[in-house]
Amino acid sequence: MTRRKQILIVDDDQEIREMLEITLEEEGYDVLSASDGEAALALLERNRPNLILLDMRMPVMDGWGFARAYASCPGPRAPILVMTAAVDAGTWAREVGACASVAKPFDLNRLLDSIAAHAGCPPGPSPASA
Template identity: 40%
Template sequence: MQNILIVEDDQDIQELLKEFLKEAGYGVTAASDGMEAIDLFGKGRYDLILLDIMLPKIDGFGVCELIRKQSQVPIIMLTALGGEEEQIRGLDLQVDDYITKPFSFPILIRKIAAVLRRSGRMGEEGHKTISYRNLVLDLDNYTAVVDGTAYELTQREFEVLRELLSHQGRIMTRQNLLNKLWRYDFYGDERVVDTHIKNLRKKLGIGFIQTVRGVGYRIEREN
């Protein structure tokens, strides 16, 4: 069972979300403000977060920023703010999707399933995968299967591919990949990312990693 953390201060909406998600088969925990959300996240294990923007104590953007410092758990923002500026800010914080209030519960359920599928959290318990076209990335065994053939990847190759697959449709800059995967272990040329992309393309024979010239790399979102 996938576990979802709801962060919503409107008690009526929170109760509706809890009831609807439980009926859909999800485990549900709820927080009513940003501080409570951070506390619950630190104590539990969640497969996805539904995060309102307008929250007491710490707003949704602040909660997202704090969570992203320690986790890439999928986040869907629930918002009455439909403006481009808010959406851009959320995307910069690596929000996985948006849904604007008032929303349709059936559409919300489908968005949740799509985000969980893209993030590889729809596999069997304890064995998670990300599937994309003819590729299956095994998150437990650090292997990639292409057209039924398994390939061993180095840890860094695996992590680069996982990041691209987990953020389909987004441009992952070289610097972003360095910051997330190499962190303090790297003080050199950004072209180390290019080398790993080249190795992945050659080793797996895949052509769907797109080069965004002068910026980084992207994998188109699978419909």
């Protein structure tokens, strides 16, 4: 039996997290979610997702802080897909070593296509060493 792909959603917007949780579970993914980078790092102590959906602007620990901390974690790291309302989403994605970015508000089908394309990627090196 093959293990279902696991996605970690890191976004401070509860409605977005809930909508993505429902949608991704219906698509056959296991889903974890956190409202900020600090909570996401705590989840990563016990879980190894296949992909991380990361908002950049969040309280407590933003996307940049999360990406720096995650880069220093031991072991393989999941690809990061940045989701942000900023016009420079692509630039921010490159700054944190993300595999892709999707601008908010996002087209759900486009997001699902991007998730499918990147969730199967093997874990890569940290952004700091890439």
